Amino acid sequence: MAEEETFESADAGASKTFPMQCSALRKNGFVVLKARPCKIVEMSTSKTGKHGHAKVHMVGIDIFTGKKYEDICPSTHNMDVPNVTRKEYTLVDISDDDYCSLMYENEVRDDLKLPPGEEGQKIKEQFGDGSEIIVTVLKALDEEAISSFKQATGK
């Protein structure tokens, strides 16, 4: 326990993943599929025949790339569940190459890009309009990305 407190980051001491029995996984929860952190979007239990044992079929969406993965396994098996953390930052600036300056408790980082596509475009527009933007950064399996945003006035 003692070492844990020497780290300053929010997910200090937590392993990247932890095991969970397949049957205990839930829809909208997270799981590692093909070594990628995924959000489970579809999950169904089925069995091989009426008297067979339960198997879990799941479809996950990579939380960073949006790619779809599928897996099926006996419900007694363990699966890795990624530790996913969210952290909210205030958006301070957007560079020309779409890198964002993000601030959390007066510390600023510049290593994350705007999310691709519509979401990123919206952030850019609203930030350009002078709104104060809060972005949520997801972190899992040592990867980080901006996942969503909101206007700070709503708070």
Added chain:
Amino acid sequence: MEGQIMKELEQASAIVLAPPNLVTAEQRHVAEGIILEFRKTKQPYSICKYILENSETDYVLFQAAAAIKEGVVREWSLLSGDDIESLRSFLLRFITQHISLQSYVREQILQSVAVIIKRGTLDSNGASLDALFQDVTQLISSGNVTMQLVACSILMALLNEYSSSSRTSTVGFTWEFHMKCKRAFEANDLKRVFLFSLQVLHEIEKQASPLPRETTAVLNRFLTITETVLCWDSLGKRHVGLFDLNQNMTLKPMETWRDTLLDENLIQFIFKLHKKARYNSEMAHHSMMCLSQLASLNGSIFPDDKAKTSYLHSYISCFLEFLTSVDIQDFEFLGIASIFQNLTMMFSATCLMDIPKPALKKFIEQLTRLTCAMGREASMEEELMRDDTVHMEAYEKMLETWMVLTVSMKDFSLDFLQPYTVQVFSEYIQCHISPPDGSRVQNTLDSLPDILEVIEIEEDDREKFSDQLCSIGILGRLVPHHSVPLLSRLMEDRVTRLHGQLERIHQQKVTSSGHDCSYDMTLLNVLNEDLHWLVLLSANVLTEEAEGETPLIPADIMNYSTNQSSSIDLTTTLKVLASPGEKADSIPGASQNSDAVIRLISAVFRLCEVEKQAIAADMSDFISPQVGSSVMWFLKRWITSYLLPDENYYAQMSKALLAAFGRDSEGAEWTVSFLLEKLVSNLTAWTSEEKLLTDTLQCLVSLLNNRSRSSFVARCARLWELARHEASNSPPFNSLPAKSKRLLFKALVLAMSGIKDQQRDEYRKCVLESLKNRFSSLLKRENFAKVCHNGEIKSEVIVLLESLCGVAEASRVDNITHLYTFLHPLLEQCVVLLDVYHNYDDVVPLVLELFSEVVNKQLCFLGRRKSQSLYSICLSALQMYSKHNKGKRIVNADEEENRFNDILITLELLINLLSKDFIDFGDPDTEEGVPQGDPEVNAADVVLYGLNTMIPLMSVELLKFPSLCLQYFRLITFLAECNPEKFSSIPDDLFRSLMYSVELGLSSFGTDITKLCLEAMTSLATFVFQSNLVGSQIHNILQHFLKLVFKMLLLETFNMELLGTASAALFALICCHLEQYRSLVNQLLDSHTDPLYKQRLIEAFNNLTPPSLEMTINRHSKIQFMEFFDQFLVNVRGFLCVR
């Protein structure tokens, strides 16, 4: 001029019918306008005639026919009898001269004819039906098939129009007018139509088979007409203002039909006709419907019971003759089953017993034979997973027939039925077990040894077939001497074979010493399926469904066991029970001297033992979770009625059952410990089979939810072991899914009631303290707010919350003090969870559920001080919830319903908070009052606070989810009933949205919600009236609601079942706004130009609120008003509702 109009219309219709890529929306709109305008033409008759004769565009012909219909209805009073008659004959002549018309045009023209005739029904200058019938006769006798079919269409159009149902065209007549026409038609013409079609049918019947194709078409149409007449629905008073079609009408004609329907030859004739029709499934359906309706004949048509019996006898004779002379085809099964069902339902057992014995015997024999045959077909249908389920439907109807018979024949004697019941019961078993004893066709999926394909889990058989299993169970109990030993024998055989097969596999495993080798599962699957069904059947024979009642040992079973007492030996019986590891037959004397009921129960125990041993030998891969589930379900039902029964409920107890399961017996002690071992074994082995786990835990709960049973369980060391394992969070229970923890804790806490006083503290500490410590130490971690998002920690939180919910669910009057003290501080910590996890939809609803459950289970037992403190902790929770949701939550309607679980549960929590006003066992005297200085928190304020958060969330989109909608309106109605004064303290804008939602609720979400909203209105109006709040905001808004309710009750579709609720609401609203009410009445009067209707309305309104009625809201006035209102509606809705 006429040609010009026709051209225009033809052009317009070309545009209307053109595909979207060829014309613009604008063009289409203009074209539609032209057609609509044409339909409104004054005196359109000559132009329409011109069009009909000259146009070649079907769509224009159609419009012309419709214009005539509408014109006649609109300008009726301006037309002379001759005009009308000439129009009618023109239209008919047109049809017969243009036989190649498109059918939709022809039907429209005939509909116009029918409407014209119907409009004249009550009128002296109306076109008479006689003339029409003459035309029809001519058409028929023409011998030309096309003409005959036109005649059919005319009759059908008449039946449709006069049925005054949803089949009737919408022309703007009042309901009363529709009804009067219908009555006149019933009295004068319905029978004529029937006789007419009989006449045609007689002619067709005389022709030699096979009938030519054209004649078949005529036959089919006339059968349809006959069917329509026999299904004629005479609406009663309750349906004033409704145009629905009742689907399941029995045949209840007027006395004038006596000579026709009681004519012995009629039934015979229709059966003959059916024989001609039955080569075509569509026609057979119509003739079957006729027969099935005739089987339901009832009412004043029978002058006395003798006539009834003689009708029944001649029906049954013809029916039997038919059944024995043909091979029944698949599509006839359902109809035949309906005939059996109608005959047994509509004719009393006395009637049935009065027909000659040989006929009755043959009738029951056929019923038995066909039930068995349909059962076979149905199970085949099921096994092969066919989409079509006609056989299953027919079979279920036959079983319903049996249920009616067993009830109605009870007054005579059931002995007569018994041999037949044996057959039906045995057949059912046979269909569900494998050869050679049975005839089940194994589903291909089950019989394949290694299937790669995975099937979706569907509804369990015990639910899916619960009705038929229940019926078969009842039939089995009628003949326990047959059913119980049969089940035991089959079950013992299969258990022995299962055991043998598992041992062989085990041997194979040992010899191959862990190397991968495949095992043939075919035989196991067959055995498993057999066992699954045998267990389900045994459960249904031995126990009855006891929803909301004390489950008892069924009397038939008790008597059966008692009657064996002289022939059995108790010791042998108990030995059979207590040796689940041995074959029953290996016990000396078992086959002659053991009680058969206990032997069947012991067969299930033997199955438990085989499963348990296999699990212990690490063979669970070869055990079927499905069979395991069925066994647990059997035990759950069995435990509640057989284990430690309360002798006071029985007039007589079987000695054997008492010795085996009675309260002071060693047998019961053995049984309890045997069951507990089995349950623990399941919990250990099946952590990933959720359904089986749930069944196992529910079984554990039913073992513990009764004090005498729990005190037996408490003596078992296993219980303590279970509790300690859970306390130390050690294997195997630490790997149970979170959801299972809830039931596990419920069971463990319920067990507390059975533990002796001196040990109870120790047990409680073991179960509850450990939970508390785990919970508190988790939350008190210094960096909890930071690490809480860590998945592992969140899972632990979920597990703990589920466990706490289980504790709350186990709250009872004898443990309330402890559980309240235990949960209360934890609830405070839960508020923190609502804060840190506000983003997580797997935690928030669970926390709220815990609050809701505690309030639901505990509030009613709490005294004042404790209630107060529960209210305030709930308030904190709601404040926290509100902080994260109010004004922030965006609700998207396209999300799934379970995304709104938190809202649903919050609504439930609020409802539960109000419940103390209804149920309160708390003793105010045992506790001191509220300490001075503490502000008093009352439930209504907490609810109001919650409501302020909920109202903005409850958008129209959300209300479309039925569960959310129901809970929301339940809450509103509850609050209006208990604390109407609180409505005035809701902020203006919220109050307006609230009232808007009630307005929606009155009309948009179905009868239940309408009822709730009307009740809320009544409560609010009563409050406003009694507190004299004239001029207040609530008072003002009620004015709007008076208008809505007034309109709804008088002019709109309205379910008459709500009459009582609605009249109470209307009365209360009127009392609040007398002036407004008067002006509404005047507006309505002004809108009626017909002096006759106006006069009737005035009288009706005067009678509704006569001077003698006191316009104050009290019980007496309310009841009086309700009576007046009932009368009022019957009087005026008839002409206010228009179709």
